[in-house]
Amino acid sequence: MRLGVLDVGSNTVHLLVVDAHPGARPLPAHSHKAELRLAQLLDERGAIGPDGVDRLIAVIRDGLEAAEDKGVEDIVPFATSAVREATNADDVLARVKDDTGVELRVLTGEEEARLTFLAARRWFGWSAGKLLVLDIGGGSLEIAYGIDEEPDAAVSLPLGAGRLTAAWLPGDPADPADIKALRRHVRAQIARTVGEFSRFGSPDHVVATSKTFKQLARLAGAARSTEGLYIQRELKRKSLEDWVPRLAAMTEAERAELPGVSEGRAGQLLAGALVAEGAMDLFGVETLEVCPWALREGVILRHLDHMPTG
Structure with a gap:
């Protein structure tokens, strides 16, 4: 159908x-x-x-x-x-x-995290073992962890790239003091959740979904979207840390000229990068894998799961 x-x-x-x-x-x-x-x-x-x-x-x-x-x-x-x-x-x-x-x-924030996790689990399969899944949207950051299709822990934080840009980064380019204040805010919010996940042990794979992570991975050298869904794409924390100060020094128009960055998302890319960097640092992630499937696919998969098969 x-x-x-x-x-x-x-x-x-x-x-x-x-x-x-x-x-x-x-x-x-x-x-x-x-x-x-x-x-x-x-x-x-x-x-x-x-x-x-x-x-x-x-x-x-x-x-x-x-x-x-x-x-x-x-x-x-x-x-x-x-x-x-x-x-x-x-x-x-x-x-x-x-x-x-x-x-x-x-959807509640937790439902967003759980459905995104389901999409990542189906994409990577059971052999991927324990997954830590990160998703940066416009309004919130979702984090989920688990070994099954239902995560053992799932949270949603008000750390979306669009929300943070509007509330914290009014300048173009952003004021260094505003960037520092946002960085401190982001890390304090994420740090409150780390203990909830660390008690489950280290994940076998750390997975990222969402346009923000895809754009950051592209900046760091990942394959273009035109090369297909099945090419493995990664984002290394070291590469991201190198890009954050560069993004901070750019105007929105300059970011829009970067490879893989759309004009509509260029303004909020810095805030998204600060969230991604904070999450990778505080969760001790050196490299994450980008998943083509995210929330929409999770909603579809859950809907199909509840459809009759006869």
Whole structure:
């Protein structure tokens, strides 16, 4: 069957269309996305304003049209931290349902971490052993650890690259004092969680998902996305530590000229790099492997798991 997953994230609204059925690997057929940056549309009360809701509804309608054009039989819609943390989330969800017919399921941060972990586990397989999975989104950082498909520990921290950029790094280029303050904040937040994971022992593989890690790995020399999903891509902490001061000295426009960095993500790449560097340092990670699958694939896999096979 042709299945669509509609992801209302902090940065983008992304429709991923796959050909899938229970027990089989989902094959991507189409991708439709729009940059909305919901996390940056919150007003001083933490609410998504009328203009933001109107734009969200318009983008969802575009996604539904794309899904229909591509012959999608079933759509799984969900939202993450930007909607979850909006003070008017219930009103936004009701308006979306009234105007589009889409009933968004709002994932908790822990659910995000668990579903992302599921995607990584299915991608790497049982032979990968114990996995530590890191995912940097626009609004939050997810961390999960385990040996099975359900992680033994899963947490979500408010350390998304978009959120941190808007709150901590107003300058272009960023002010060194602001960068230092953000670095201190990021590491204090991550350090509080390290003990929860270290009691399980060292992981056999450390895995990273998300656009931020893919871009950082590309900067450090990993293969281009055009070379395919199945080429192993890694990010070494030493390479990342070399890149952080270079990114800090650049303007947003200069970062957008770097290989693998999209114009829409260039502004938040420094904050994402500080989170990635802090996580790798505090968890004692020298090298991590980049996983092509992430939250959207985890949602698809869980949906397929609950479909009848007969």
